[in-house]
Amino acid sequence: MYSKKVMGKEVGDAAVYAPPHTMTGKPLKASNPGPDQSDASSVNMSVGGINRRKSPEAKTTGIETRGNGAAIKGRIARGPMA
Numbered sequence: 001m002y003s004k005k006v007m008g009k010e011v012g013d014a015a016v017y018a019p020p021h022t023m024t025g026k027p028l029k030a031s032n033p034g035p036d037q038s039d040a041s042s043v044n045m046s047v048g049g050i051n052r053r054k055s056p057e058a059k060t061t062g063i064e065t066r067g068n069g070a071a072i073k074g075r076i077a078r079g080p081m082a
């Protein structure tokens with residue numbers, strides 16, 4: 001490796017002038033990379049509010065309210081009815 005100075009500044013790879021190290025100056029050691037993510041089924045991807053984790057079941061408890069006409073959604077009331 002050699003220095004790639006341009007106009008007095010180092011522009012090459014950082015390995016030319018500083019080997020990998022921690023913030024305390026100790027040499028950096030290779031560690032376990034973590035779980036295998038080479039298969040798409042093992043990666044927890046998400047798009048918007050949709051992800052691969054199992055979504056919670058829909059709530060089915062509550063009281064069906066009156067006077068909704070032809071409504072098909074939002075007929076169940078949950079909580080204090082005071």
